[in-house]
Amino acid sequence: MARRHWLDPLARRVLQAMGDLPREPARVNEGRWPAEVEGESVTPSWCIDVNRATAEQWRQLPGCSEVMVDQLLRLQQGGVQFSQLEDLAQLLDLPELLCEQWRPHLIFRWHGDAPQLPEQAPLDLNADSPKVLSSTLLWPEERMQRLIAERRREPFQNLADLQERLCLPPSAVEALIGRVRFGARPAGPSLPPRG
Structure with a gap:
Protein backbone atom coordinates (compact mmCIF):
# COMPACT_ATOMS: atom_id res chain seq x y z
CA MET A 1 0.00 0.00 0.00
CA ALA A 2 1.31 3.47 -0.87
CA ARG A 3 2.56 5.59 2.01
CA ARG A 4 0.62 8.84 2.42
CA HIS A 5 2.39 12.14 2.83
CA TRP A 6 2.00 13.73 6.27
CA LEU A 7 0.58 16.98 4.81
CA ASP A 8 -3.14 17.53 4.54
CA PRO A 9 -4.48 17.09 0.95
CA LEU A 10 -4.81 20.82 0.21
CA ALA A 11 -1.27 21.66 1.36
CA ARG A 12 0.07 18.67 -0.59
CA ARG A 13 -1.65 19.86 -3.80
CA VAL A 14 -0.31 23.41 -3.37
CA LEU A 15 3.25 22.12 -2.93
CA GLN A 16 2.81 19.84 -5.95
CA ALA A 17 1.59 22.76 -8.07
CA MET A 18 4.64 24.78 -7.01
CA GLY A 19 6.97 21.90 -7.85
CA ASP A 20 8.17 21.41 -4.25
CA LEU A 21 6.58 17.95 -4.12
CA PRO A 22 6.26 15.50 -7.00
CA ARG A 23 2.81 15.18 -8.54
CA GLU A 24 0.87 12.09 -7.68
CA PRO A 25 1.45 9.63 -10.50
CA ALA A 26 -1.17 7.59 -12.22
CA ARG A 27 -1.28 3.82 -12.30
CA VAL A 28 -2.92 1.69 -14.92
CA ASN A 29 -6.30 0.48 -13.76
CA GLU A 30 -8.43 -1.13 -16.45
CA GLY A 31 -7.00 1.14 -19.13
CA ARG A 32 -7.52 4.35 -17.10
CA TRP A 33 -5.04 6.53 -15.21
CA PRO A 34 -6.73 7.48 -11.90
CA ALA A 35 -5.09 9.80 -9.38
CA GLU A 36 -6.11 7.55 -6.50
CA VAL A 37 -6.58 3.81 -6.12
CA GLU A 38 -8.82 2.52 -3.31
CA GLY A 39 -8.65 5.86 -1.47
CA GLU A 40 -4.85 5.84 -1.24
CA SER A 41 -2.65 8.36 -3.07
CA VAL A 42 -0.35 6.77 -5.60
CA THR A 43 3.33 7.72 -5.28
CA PRO A 44 5.91 7.14 -7.99
CA SER A 45 8.61 4.57 -7.41
CA TRP A 46 11.18 7.11 -8.71
CA CYS A 47 11.32 10.74 -9.82
CA ILE A 48 13.90 12.93 -11.52
CA PRO A 115 11.49 33.16 -16.09
CA GLN A 116 8.29 34.66 -17.45
CA LEU A 117 6.48 32.25 -19.79
CA PRO A 118 5.90 33.67 -23.30
CA GLU A 119 2.50 33.75 -25.02
CA GLN A 120 2.98 34.03 -28.80
CA ALA A 121 3.26 31.89 -31.92
CA PRO A 122 6.69 30.23 -32.28
CA LEU A 123 9.31 31.80 -34.54
CA ASP A 124 11.05 29.61 -37.10
CA LEU A 125 14.73 30.38 -36.58
CA ASN A 126 15.66 28.62 -39.83
CA ALA A 127 13.03 30.23 -42.08
CA ASP A 128 11.65 33.51 -40.72
CA SER A 129 13.06 36.69 -42.25
CA PRO A 130 15.85 38.57 -40.47
CA LYS A 131 13.48 41.50 -40.03
CA VAL A 132 10.86 39.36 -38.26
CA LEU A 133 13.49 37.70 -36.07
CA SER A 134 15.11 41.00 -35.18
CA SER A 135 11.84 42.73 -34.26
CA THR A 136 10.64 39.76 -32.20
CA LEU A 137 13.80 38.58 -30.46
CA LEU A 138 15.15 42.07 -29.74
CA TRP A 139 18.71 40.75 -29.73
CA PRO A 140 21.79 42.93 -30.22
CA GLU A 141 22.68 43.48 -33.89
CA GLU A 142 25.91 41.45 -33.63
CA ARG A 143 24.04 38.40 -32.27
CA MET A 144 21.41 38.68 -35.01
CA GLN A 145 24.11 38.78 -37.69
CA ARG A 146 25.76 35.67 -36.21
CA LEU A 147 22.38 33.88 -36.20
CA ILE A 148 21.76 34.71 -39.88
CA ALA A 149 25.32 33.75 -40.89
CA GLU A 150 25.16 30.44 -39.00
CA ARG A 151 21.76 29.43 -40.38
CA ARG A 152 23.06 30.12 -43.92
CA ARG A 153 25.97 27.80 -43.25
CA GLU A 154 23.69 25.06 -41.88
CA PRO A 155 20.14 25.11 -40.43
CA PHE A 156 19.92 24.90 -36.65
CA GLN A 157 18.79 21.50 -35.37
CA ASN A 158 17.53 22.42 -31.89
CA LEU A 159 18.09 24.75 -28.94
CA ALA A 160 21.29 22.99 -27.88
CA ASP A 161 22.74 23.41 -31.38
CA LEU A 162 21.71 27.09 -31.40
CA GLN A 163 23.26 27.71 -27.98
CA GLU A 164 26.56 26.09 -28.90
CA ARG A 165 26.93 27.73 -32.32
CA LEU A 166 26.00 31.23 -31.14
CA CYS A 167 27.61 30.92 -27.67
CA LEU A 168 24.34 32.06 -26.07
CA PRO A 169 24.05 32.52 -22.30
CA PRO A 170 21.54 30.25 -20.52
CA SER A 171 19.14 33.16 -19.95
CA ALA A 172 18.89 33.80 -23.71
CA VAL A 173 18.14 30.12 -24.42
CA GLU A 174 15.60 29.87 -21.59
CA ALA A 175 13.78 32.87 -23.07
CA LEU A 176 13.44 30.92 -26.35
CA ILE A 177 11.90 27.76 -24.87
CA GLY A 178 8.41 27.41 -26.27
CA ARG A 179 8.86 30.51 -28.47
CA VAL A 180 10.88 29.06 -31.36
CA ARG A 181 10.94 26.11 -33.71
CA PHE A 182 13.48 24.82 -36.20
CA GLY A 183 11.84 24.25 -39.56
CA ALA A 184 13.49 23.74 -42.93
CA ARG A 185 15.91 26.21 -44.41
CA PRO A 186 14.16 28.85 -46.56
CA ALA A 187 14.11 28.18 -50.30
CA GLY A 188 15.87 30.55 -52.68
CA PRO A 189 18.90 32.77 -52.17
CA SER A 190 19.91 33.73 -48.64
CA LEU A 191 19.50 37.28 -47.51
CA PRO A 192 22.74 39.16 -46.84
CA PRO A 193 23.40 40.20 -43.25
CA ARG A 194 22.31 43.72 -42.42
CA GLY A 195 25.01 46.09 -41.48
Missing part, protein backbone atom coordinates in the same frame (compact mmCIF):
# COMPACT_ATOMS: atom_id res chain seq x y z
CA ASP A 49 14.62 16.62 -11.19
CA VAL A 50 14.36 17.67 -14.84
CA ASN A 51 16.90 20.47 -14.41
CA ARG A 52 19.51 18.26 -12.71
CA ALA A 53 18.89 14.80 -14.22
CA THR A 54 21.73 12.54 -15.31
CA ALA A 55 21.85 10.54 -18.53
CA GLU A 56 21.01 7.37 -16.59
CA GLN A 57 17.94 9.02 -15.08
CA TRP A 58 16.67 10.22 -18.47
CA ARG A 59 17.13 6.71 -19.89
CA GLN A 60 14.70 5.35 -17.26
CA LEU A 61 11.84 7.17 -18.99
CA PRO A 62 10.00 5.07 -21.58
CA GLY A 63 10.79 6.12 -25.14
CA CYS A 64 13.62 8.50 -24.17
CA SER A 65 16.10 8.03 -27.02
CA GLU A 66 19.84 8.66 -26.95
CA VAL A 67 19.30 11.70 -29.20
CA MET A 68 16.89 13.14 -26.61
CA VAL A 69 19.28 12.38 -23.74
CA ASP A 70 22.15 14.06 -25.62
CA GLN A 71 20.07 17.17 -26.37
CA LEU A 72 18.82 17.46 -22.79
CA LEU A 73 22.29 17.08 -21.30
CA ARG A 74 23.77 19.64 -23.72
CA LEU A 75 21.11 22.16 -22.72
CA GLN A 76 21.63 21.37 -19.05
CA GLN A 77 25.40 21.86 -19.40
CA GLY A 78 24.65 25.20 -21.05
CA GLY A 79 22.62 26.21 -17.98
CA VAL A 80 19.15 25.93 -19.55
CA GLN A 81 16.25 24.99 -17.24
CA PHE A 82 12.66 23.89 -17.88
CA SER A 83 9.68 25.08 -15.86
CA GLN A 84 6.93 22.82 -17.22
CA LEU A 85 6.30 19.57 -19.08
CA GLU A 86 4.75 21.38 -22.04
CA ASP A 87 8.08 23.09 -22.87
CA LEU A 88 9.96 19.80 -22.59
CA ALA A 89 7.34 18.04 -24.74
CA GLN A 90 7.54 20.73 -27.42
CA LEU A 91 11.33 20.68 -27.46
CA LEU A 92 11.47 16.88 -27.83
CA ASP A 93 8.31 16.62 -29.95
CA LEU A 94 6.82 14.09 -27.51
CA PRO A 95 3.50 12.41 -28.32
CA GLU A 96 0.70 12.89 -25.77
CA LEU A 97 0.85 9.28 -24.57
CA LEU A 98 4.57 9.57 -23.80
CA CYS A 99 3.98 12.86 -21.96
CA GLU A 100 1.46 11.15 -19.71
CA GLN A 101 3.86 8.28 -19.04
CA TRP A 102 6.65 10.73 -18.14
CA ARG A 103 4.52 13.16 -16.09
CA PRO A 104 4.48 11.23 -12.77
CA HIS A 105 8.26 10.88 -12.80
CA LEU A 106 9.24 14.49 -13.56
CA ILE A 107 9.86 17.20 -11.00
CA PHE A 108 10.38 20.75 -12.28
CA ARG A 109 12.49 22.50 -9.65
CA TRP A 110 13.76 25.87 -10.79
CA HIS A 111 17.27 26.64 -9.56
CA GLY A 112 17.47 30.43 -9.42
CA ASP A 113 14.91 33.05 -10.53
CA ALA A 114 12.02 31.65 -12.61
Whole structure:
Protein backbone atom coordinates (compact mmCIF):
# COMPACT_ATOMS: atom_id res chain seq x y z
CA MET A 1 0.00 0.00 0.00
CA ALA A 2 1.31 3.47 -0.87
CA ARG A 3 2.56 5.59 2.01
CA ARG A 4 0.62 8.84 2.42
CA HIS A 5 2.39 12.14 2.83
CA TRP A 6 2.00 13.73 6.27
CA LEU A 7 0.58 16.98 4.81
CA ASP A 8 -3.14 17.53 4.54
CA PRO A 9 -4.48 17.09 0.95
CA LEU A 10 -4.81 20.82 0.21
CA ALA A 11 -1.27 21.66 1.36
CA ARG A 12 0.07 18.67 -0.59
CA ARG A 13 -1.65 19.86 -3.80
CA VAL A 14 -0.31 23.41 -3.37
CA LEU A 15 3.25 22.12 -2.93
CA GLN A 16 2.81 19.84 -5.95
CA ALA A 17 1.59 22.76 -8.07
CA MET A 18 4.64 24.78 -7.01
CA GLY A 19 6.97 21.90 -7.85
CA ASP A 20 8.17 21.41 -4.25
CA LEU A 21 6.58 17.95 -4.12
CA PRO A 22 6.26 15.50 -7.00
CA ARG A 23 2.81 15.18 -8.54
CA GLU A 24 0.87 12.09 -7.68
CA PRO A 25 1.45 9.63 -10.50
CA ALA A 26 -1.17 7.59 -12.22
CA ARG A 27 -1.28 3.82 -12.30
CA VAL A 28 -2.92 1.69 -14.92
CA ASN A 29 -6.30 0.48 -13.76
CA GLU A 30 -8.43 -1.13 -16.45
CA GLY A 31 -7.00 1.14 -19.13
CA ARG A 32 -7.52 4.35 -17.10
CA TRP A 33 -5.04 6.53 -15.21
CA PRO A 34 -6.73 7.48 -11.90
CA ALA A 35 -5.09 9.80 -9.38
CA GLU A 36 -6.11 7.55 -6.50
CA VAL A 37 -6.58 3.81 -6.12
CA GLU A 38 -8.82 2.52 -3.31
CA GLY A 39 -8.65 5.86 -1.47
CA GLU A 40 -4.85 5.84 -1.24
CA SER A 41 -2.65 8.36 -3.07
CA VAL A 42 -0.35 6.77 -5.60
CA THR A 43 3.33 7.72 -5.28
CA PRO A 44 5.91 7.14 -7.99
CA SER A 45 8.61 4.57 -7.41
CA TRP A 46 11.18 7.11 -8.71
CA CYS A 47 11.32 10.74 -9.82
CA ILE A 48 13.90 12.93 -11.52
CA ASP A 49 14.62 16.62 -11.19
CA VAL A 50 14.36 17.67 -14.84
CA ASN A 51 16.90 20.47 -14.41
CA ARG A 52 19.51 18.26 -12.71
CA ALA A 53 18.89 14.80 -14.22
CA THR A 54 21.73 12.54 -15.31
CA ALA A 55 21.85 10.54 -18.53
CA GLU A 56 21.01 7.37 -16.59
CA GLN A 57 17.94 9.02 -15.08
CA TRP A 58 16.67 10.22 -18.47
CA ARG A 59 17.13 6.71 -19.89
CA GLN A 60 14.70 5.35 -17.26
CA LEU A 61 11.84 7.17 -18.99
CA PRO A 62 10.00 5.07 -21.58
CA GLY A 63 10.79 6.12 -25.14
CA CYS A 64 13.62 8.50 -24.17
CA SER A 65 16.10 8.03 -27.02
CA GLU A 66 19.84 8.66 -26.95
CA VAL A 67 19.30 11.70 -29.20
CA MET A 68 16.89 13.14 -26.61
CA VAL A 69 19.28 12.38 -23.74
CA ASP A 70 22.15 14.06 -25.62
CA GLN A 71 20.07 17.17 -26.37
CA LEU A 72 18.82 17.46 -22.79
CA LEU A 73 22.29 17.08 -21.30
CA ARG A 74 23.77 19.64 -23.72
CA LEU A 75 21.11 22.16 -22.72
CA GLN A 76 21.63 21.37 -19.05
CA GLN A 77 25.40 21.86 -19.40
CA GLY A 78 24.65 25.20 -21.05
CA GLY A 79 22.62 26.21 -17.98
CA VAL A 80 19.15 25.93 -19.55
CA GLN A 81 16.25 24.99 -17.24
CA PHE A 82 12.66 23.89 -17.88
CA SER A 83 9.68 25.08 -15.86
CA GLN A 84 6.93 22.82 -17.22
CA LEU A 85 6.30 19.57 -19.08
CA GLU A 86 4.75 21.38 -22.04
CA ASP A 87 8.08 23.09 -22.87
CA LEU A 88 9.96 19.80 -22.59
CA ALA A 89 7.34 18.04 -24.74
CA GLN A 90 7.54 20.73 -27.42
CA LEU A 91 11.33 20.68 -27.46
CA LEU A 92 11.47 16.88 -27.83
CA ASP A 93 8.31 16.62 -29.95
CA LEU A 94 6.82 14.09 -27.51
CA PRO A 95 3.50 12.41 -28.32
CA GLU A 96 0.70 12.89 -25.77
CA LEU A 97 0.85 9.28 -24.57
CA LEU A 98 4.57 9.57 -23.80
CA CYS A 99 3.98 12.86 -21.96
CA GLU A 100 1.46 11.15 -19.71
CA GLN A 101 3.86 8.28 -19.04
CA TRP A 102 6.65 10.73 -18.14
CA ARG A 103 4.52 13.16 -16.09
CA PRO A 104 4.48 11.23 -12.77
CA HIS A 105 8.26 10.88 -12.80
CA LEU A 106 9.24 14.49 -13.56
CA ILE A 107 9.86 17.20 -11.00
CA PHE A 108 10.38 20.75 -12.28
CA ARG A 109 12.49 22.50 -9.65
CA TRP A 110 13.76 25.87 -10.79
CA HIS A 111 17.27 26.64 -9.56
CA GLY A 112 17.47 30.43 -9.42
CA ASP A 113 14.91 33.05 -10.53
CA ALA A 114 12.02 31.65 -12.61
CA PRO A 115 11.49 33.16 -16.09
CA GLN A 116 8.29 34.66 -17.45
CA LEU A 117 6.48 32.25 -19.79
CA PRO A 118 5.90 33.67 -23.30
CA GLU A 119 2.50 33.75 -25.02
CA GLN A 120 2.98 34.03 -28.80
CA ALA A 121 3.26 31.89 -31.92
CA PRO A 122 6.69 30.23 -32.28
CA LEU A 123 9.31 31.80 -34.54
CA ASP A 124 11.05 29.61 -37.10
CA LEU A 125 14.73 30.38 -36.58
CA ASN A 126 15.66 28.62 -39.83
CA ALA A 127 13.03 30.23 -42.08
CA ASP A 128 11.65 33.51 -40.72
CA SER A 129 13.06 36.69 -42.25
CA PRO A 130 15.85 38.57 -40.47
CA LYS A 131 13.48 41.50 -40.03
CA VAL A 132 10.86 39.36 -38.26
CA LEU A 133 13.49 37.70 -36.07
CA SER A 134 15.11 41.00 -35.18
CA SER A 135 11.84 42.73 -34.26
CA THR A 136 10.64 39.76 -32.20
CA LEU A 137 13.80 38.58 -30.46
CA LEU A 138 15.15 42.07 -29.74
CA TRP A 139 18.71 40.75 -29.73
CA PRO A 140 21.79 42.93 -30.22
CA GLU A 141 22.68 43.48 -33.89
CA GLU A 142 25.91 41.45 -33.63
CA ARG A 143 24.04 38.40 -32.27
CA MET A 144 21.41 38.68 -35.01
CA GLN A 145 24.11 38.78 -37.69
CA ARG A 146 25.76 35.67 -36.21
CA LEU A 147 22.38 33.88 -36.20
CA ILE A 148 21.76 34.71 -39.88
CA ALA A 149 25.32 33.75 -40.89
CA GLU A 150 25.16 30.44 -39.00
CA ARG A 151 21.76 29.43 -40.38
CA ARG A 152 23.06 30.12 -43.92
CA ARG A 153 25.97 27.80 -43.25
CA GLU A 154 23.69 25.06 -41.88
CA PRO A 155 20.14 25.11 -40.43
CA PHE A 156 19.92 24.90 -36.65
CA GLN A 157 18.79 21.50 -35.37
CA ASN A 158 17.53 22.42 -31.89
CA LEU A 159 18.09 24.75 -28.94
CA ALA A 160 21.29 22.99 -27.88
CA ASP A 161 22.74 23.41 -31.38
CA LEU A 162 21.71 27.09 -31.40
CA GLN A 163 23.26 27.71 -27.98
CA GLU A 164 26.56 26.09 -28.90
CA ARG A 165 26.93 27.73 -32.32
CA LEU A 166 26.00 31.23 -31.14
CA CYS A 167 27.61 30.92 -27.67
CA LEU A 168 24.34 32.06 -26.07
CA PRO A 169 24.05 32.52 -22.30
CA PRO A 170 21.54 30.25 -20.52
CA SER A 171 19.14 33.16 -19.95
CA ALA A 172 18.89 33.80 -23.71
CA VAL A 173 18.14 30.12 -24.42
CA GLU A 174 15.60 29.87 -21.59
CA ALA A 175 13.78 32.87 -23.07
CA LEU A 176 13.44 30.92 -26.35
CA ILE A 177 11.90 27.76 -24.87
CA GLY A 178 8.41 27.41 -26.27
CA ARG A 179 8.86 30.51 -28.47
CA VAL A 180 10.88 29.06 -31.36
CA ARG A 181 10.94 26.11 -33.71
CA PHE A 182 13.48 24.82 -36.20
CA GLY A 183 11.84 24.25 -39.56
CA ALA A 184 13.49 23.74 -42.93
CA ARG A 185 15.91 26.21 -44.41
CA PRO A 186 14.16 28.85 -46.56
CA ALA A 187 14.11 28.18 -50.30
CA GLY A 188 15.87 30.55 -52.68
CA PRO A 189 18.90 32.77 -52.17
CA SER A 190 19.91 33.73 -48.64
CA LEU A 191 19.50 37.28 -47.51
CA PRO A 192 22.74 39.16 -46.84
CA PRO A 193 23.40 40.20 -43.25
CA ARG A 194 22.31 43.72 -42.42
CA GLY A 195 25.01 46.09 -41.48
